[in-house]
Amino acid sequence: MKNTMAEDKIVADKTIATKVIEKLREDIINNRFETGSRITIKEISERYGVSPMPVREAFRTLEGEHLLEINPYKGATVLRIDEQFVRDVYGVLRALECLLYETALDEIDQGVIQKLRCINEQIRAIVDLPYGAAEYVDLNTKFHSTIMEHSKNQKALEMYTHYHEIISTIRKKYIPVPERIRTGIEQHEKLIEALEKKDVLLVKMAVDEHIKSALENFMTQFSQGK
Structure with missing residues (x-):
């Protein structure tokens, strides 16, 4: 995970949930998370400096986009963009x-x-x-x-x-x-x-x-x- 803490912080010029979705989508597409790696709501909320709720919404949205596969009680797996x-x-x-x-x-x-x-x-x-x-x-x-x-x-x-x-x-x-x-x-x-x-x-x-x-x-x- 290559981002600095400063780069990971969310600027609240849109709703927090929208910003988290955009940021997480961009990080997945740009291979800042390895394909097949597991990420958790706690990990991402700490990484981006936000509460768990918008991260949970981002996980659901990106699952619908086939960028994540949610595993109950185990976080989410990053899927391959081919x-x-x-x-x-x-x-x-x-x-x-x-x-x-x-x-x-x-x-x-x-x-x-x-x-x-x-x-x-x-x-x-x-x-x-x-x-x-x-x-x-x-x-x-x-x-x-x-x-x-x-x-x-x-x-x-x-x-x-x-x-x-x-x-x-x-x-x-x-x-x-x-x-x-x-x-x-x-x-x-x-x-x-x-x-x-x-x-x-x-x-x-x-x-x-x-x-x-x-x-x-x-x-x-x-x-x-x-």
């Missing part, structure tokens, strides 16, 4: 994106279309810059959020946000390459055109292409980074 785990999460995100974009379609007007094109041009402008990769992550999130915020299905949006947080935490260790960013820009253009035409089938096809491309690119980095 390629299948990543593919499963991307599969969930793909299904939710299709649903969210479909339910947002009626609310997408020319103002939204122009905003999406503007964001995509911002991405194009930073591809080859030294800070381009970091800027791309923020702009890409902004691009997709601009569409999803018009969805009428709030439950699906909550689920998407949850699973996107998991994959975003994993992706922090990997830098998007310029080739992938350029591909993403072109795929965004196809998605914008499909949204402008309000063609559900074209939207789903564009989402499929974008997600599959992002997944395969990421899996290459993930397998090499083990």
Whole structure:
């Protein structure tokens, strides 16, 4: 366990439980706990400087994410994050994106279309810059959020946000390459055109292409980074 005590303390800018969930998820994904190791509520509450209650909630949440396996009276076992785990999460995100974009379609007007094109041009402008990769992550999130915020299905949006947080935490260790960013820009253009035409089938096809491309690119980095 490599963290310093200062790094482990929770800053209370969100609810304590949410911060503990995010911190423990990040520590598991970043291998600060060995796969197969056992952790206890007492150990984590002391490590993070919080009471047992938010840790207990974090254990339940991360069990649902298949990052922990809870053993009654024995704490929890840290599970392995492998390629299948990543593919499963991307599969969930793909299904939710299709649903969210479909339910947002009626609310997408020319103002939204122009905003999406503007964001995509911002991405194009930073591809080859030294800070381009970091800027791309923020702009890409902004691009997709601009569409999803018009969805009428709030439950699906909550689920998407949850699973996107998991994959975003994993992706922090990997830098998007310029080739992938350029591909993403072109795929965004196809998605914008499909949204402008309000063609559900074209939207789903564009989402499929974008997600599959992002997944395969990421899996290459993930397998090499083990």
